[in-house]
Amino acid sequence: MESKSSLKEHLCQLEETLLKPEIRTSPEELSKLLKDDFFEFGSSGNIWYKRDCIGDEGIGVGTMTLSNFEIHQLSEETVLTTYRIYNEIKMEHTLRSSIWKYRNGRWQMFFHQGTKTKSPL
Numbered sequence: 001m002e003s004k005s006s007l008k009e010h011l012c013q014l015e016e017t018l019l020k021p022e023i024r025t026s027p028e029e030l031s032k033l034l035k036d037d038f039f040e041f042g043s044s045g046n047i048w049y050k051r052d053c054i055g056d057e058g059i060g061v062g063t064m065t066l067s068n069f070e071i072h073q074l075s076e077e078t079v080l081t082t083y084r085i086y087n088e089i090k091m092e093h094t095l096r097s098s099i100w101k102y103r104n105g106r107w108q109m110f111f112h113q114g115t116k117t118k119s120p121l
Contacts, residue, residue: 004073011081011100012069014107019064019085035101035108043094043114063088077102078110084120093119 002010014033023029031050038050065086072080081098099111 004071007073007079008069008071011071011079011107012066012083014100014109015069015081015083015098016066018109019062019066024062032106033109035103035110038109038111040112041114043092043116062090074099079107084117085114093117 017023018030018033023033034050036050040048042048065088067084067086069081069083072082074080079100079102081096081100083096085094085096086092087094093116094114095117096115097113098109100107101110
């Protein structure tokens with residue numbers, strides 16, 4: 001298993017990968033990163049499931065900046081990530097959390113939540 005600092009770096013890279021337009025518009029790449037039973041409580045108030053939210057054009061493109069990334073290890077194979085996103089198009093800040101599970105030699109996102117918040121101080 002990775003050290004905590006390398007695990008934090010790796011999971012942050014995976015979260016940032018999910019923000020990239022070329023990944024967000026690729027159903028194949030999204031399928032690699034999201035577990036089959038993935039679901040999300042969106043900042044919109046909607047609940048999204050992998051089987052329903054990945055269309056032919058992926059999940060849509062945005063311009064987002066990730067900050068304040070932290071990990072919280074729940075078990076050897078399960079990690080909660082928490083961070084802040086600034087959506088440059090909507091000009092909104094959200095608090096984010098994801099649960100990542102390690103299976104078959106790779107990390108995949110199982111759950112994600114976005115909660116709108118005020119801008120940081």
